[in-house]
Amino acid sequence: MKLMVSVKRVVDYNVRIQVKPDGSGVVTDGVKMSMNPFDEIAMEEALRIKEAGNAEEIIAVTIGEQKAQEQLRTALAMGADRAIHVEVDEDIQPLTAARVLKALADKEQPGMVLLGKQAIDDDQGQTGQMLAALWDRPQATFASKVDLDGQKAKVTREVDAGLETIEVDLPAVVTTDLRLNEPRYVKLPDIMKAKKKPIDTTSLADLGVEAAPGLKVTNTAPPPERQGGKKVESVDELVSELKNRGLI
Amino acid sequence: MSNTSGASKLPFDLTPSEEQQMMRESMQRFAAAELLPAARDADAESKIPDGLLDAAHELGITLLAVPEQYGGAGTERSPIANSLIAEDLGQGDMALALAILSPLGVLNTILDQGSEAQREHYLPRFADEKFLPAATAVMESTALFDPSNLQTTAKADGDGWVLNGEKRMVPLSSHRPLLLVLAKVEGEDSPAAFIVEGDNPGVNFEAEPLMGLRGMEPGQVTLKDCRVEGSARLGGDDGFDARRFLNLSKLGLGATACGVAAGLLEHAIEYTNERVAFGEPISHRQSVAFMVANIGIELEGMRLMVQRAASRAEQGLDFEREATLAARFCGDHGMEIGTNAVQLLGGHGFTQEYLEEMCYRHLRAVGILEGCFSI
CATH class of the missing domain: 1.10.540.10 (Acyl-CoA dehydrogenase/oxidase, N-terminal domain)
Incomplete structure (x- = not known):
């Protein structure tokens, strides 16, 4: 079985985000970029499935600018066998990403597509679900445990009420949650080996995919600065302060 | 690498x-x-x-x-x-x-x-x-380290060597590491190096409490009639270039010191922006801001000097001068960064609640230690 893992290049989670003065987005020039942490968890899960003897090949996919190949190299250094770079200069929407992954799934015929439940840049959390619909295959989202059993997968999901375990027929789409696993450290010799692994570059046109129109970011703004708290001496003072402010 | x-x-x-x-x-x-x-x-x-x-x-x-x-x-x-x-x-x-x-x-x-x-x-x-576990055993009990006048001796004995002496501040001591021992061979000006197995009966390890770097499990190594094969002499008949080895070690130590300094700088920026005194973050005070800026400038200098020497070593060029200057610079400014980082935190810097006091003790070693980790 082949596994396909999609990885997105995002601003590193340690970076303090700054909004561009014109509100057109966030500053990415000179900012550290990394693989979306949820995608890293998806990659790690794929590696564990392969190491357990349940898959033969892992294909890492990214959709984005030329530099997104850095994240593919990281995926290859983690242990992916080969990579596909769908080169796109503009920001893409979840539906476009889902269409691209559907086209690649048709071509590669993976037994499972794994991806993060959301990317930490725009937090849309839609691509996996849209892919499952377009591909007409089952989906197991927010996975915190994945067990393979022949042509089925048992997936434990983190839902509001607790944990839910579902069974899906393969091929299926699995989106990964934070507690599924802890991604490995990339080993230094594997970084050198990753240099020799192939990255195929393709485009939306090559895949016959049309970019989805629809969403347009009209403004990006930082959250309002929080005002400092105020200490009061007694409960009475607290009540009267809240009343004065019209909060109770 | x-x-x-x-x-x-x-x-x-x-x-x-x-x-x-x-x-x-x-x-x-x-x-x-x-x-x-x-x-x-x-x-x-x-x-x-x-x-x-x-x-x-x-x-x-x-x-x-x-x-x-x-x-x-x-x-x-x-x-x-x-x-x-x-x-x-x-x-x-x-x-x-x-x-x-x-x-x-x-x-x-x-x-x-x-x-x-x-x-x-x-x-x-x-x-x-x-x-x-493997470690270089270089330093000795003398006040000043002088590679040309080592107290540890190696005497030819049949087809092997017999080593005697004491080595100090050897990392990984409780793991009985494989040792690379620097010793003086009578009649030779430059020190020789011998590879000694940690389980050699002539080697004794003893933990050695130090001011800093305690986490590397430093120890004192005693070599008593420690016999090794003739093949244990590093470089064989071609000899051993101790200066090259020591210069590469200086860079290893300097580079790790840059890391400590980088961590201190990061925390100094965070702390001085958050710590409020007289109604505003202390970083708004010039005396504080200048001190933080100086840590940044000194760190960059340390890094550049280490990297320049490393670059020359990598290109096969002579790098002794660059390594010596880098070591001196890292030793002096590492200490300065350590003490200023403690100072910036005021009383907090002196407590064990923060890592500054420990980093300061670590950085104190940079101008003192020899031969810890040869890059």
Whole structure:
């Protein structure tokens, strides 16, 4: 079985985000970029499935600018066998990403597509679900445990009420949650080996995919600065302060 | 470490290559997640946490340094890549970083100056699945370290050698590491180096409490009529270039010190922006802001000097002057950064609630230690 893992290049989670003065987005020039942490968890899960003897090949996919190949190299250094770079200069929407992954799934015929439940840049959390619909295959989202059993997968999901375990027929789409696993450290010799692994570059046109129109970011703004708290001496003072402010 | 020179063809460019950048990220991550949280306890107990050395070994630091023909995965040694790795691990904790990198110093020296037979004999052991404790035994009980006048002696004895003497501040001492011992051979001006197995009955290890770097499990090594084979003399008849070895060690120590300083700078910025006094963050005071800025400037100087020397070493050029200046600069300014970082935190800096006091004690070693980790 082949596994396909999609990885997105995002601003590193340690970076303090700054909004561009014109509100057109966030500053990415000179900012550290990394693989979306949820995608890293998806990659790690794929590696564990392969190491357990349940898959033969892992294909890492990214959709984005030329530099997104850095994240593919990281995926290859983690242990992916080969990579596909769908080169796109503009920001893409979840539906476009889902269409691209559907086209690649048709071509590669993976037994499972794994991806993060959301990317930490725009937090849309839609691509996996849209892919499952377009591909007409089952989906197991927010996975915190994945067990393979022949042509089925048992997936434990983190839902509001607790944990839910579902069974899906393969091929299926699995989106990964934070507690599924802890991604490995990339080993230094594997970084050198990753240099020799192939990255195929393709485009939306090559895949016959049309970019989805629809969403347009009209403004990006930082959250309002929080005002400092105020200490009061007694409960009475607290009540009267809240009343004065019209909060109770 | 393999040759992964910078992106540019210019002789001195600090832009890391894509591979170097990936290595750094992996090391930084490991340091932040595994070394930093363990540093305080390691210092208090003078003990490396269980499993840490094996976990670090899995990163493949030594495996990559061992060439393929000896069972490793590496190509060419790269002092630049090694110094970057040392800085990143040092930012987690200098003592634990030196413990982790200690075998690399021995490995690199065997690779650099060992005979072919010695490489074939020893290098595959560093490429093994398990961490191989190994350390250089250089310093002695004398007040000043003088490589040309070592108290540890090696006397020819039949087809072997007999070593006698005391070595100080040897990392990984409780692990009975494989040793690279510097000793004086009568009639020779330059010191010789001998590879001594940790379980040699003539070797005794004893923990040695130090001001800082306790987390590397430093120890005193006593060599008493310690007999080794003739083949244990590093470099065989070609001899051993002690100056080259010591210069590369200075850079290793300097690079880890850069990591400590980088961690202190990061925390100084965070702390002085958050700590409010007289109604505003203390970073708004010039006396504070200048001190933070100076840490940044001095750190950059340390880094540049280490990297310049490492770059020359990597290109096969003479680097003794550069390494000596870098070591002096890192020793002096490392200390200054340490004491200023403590000062910026005021009373907090003097408590064990923060890492500053420990980092200060670590950095105090930079101008004193010799031969800890040869890049």
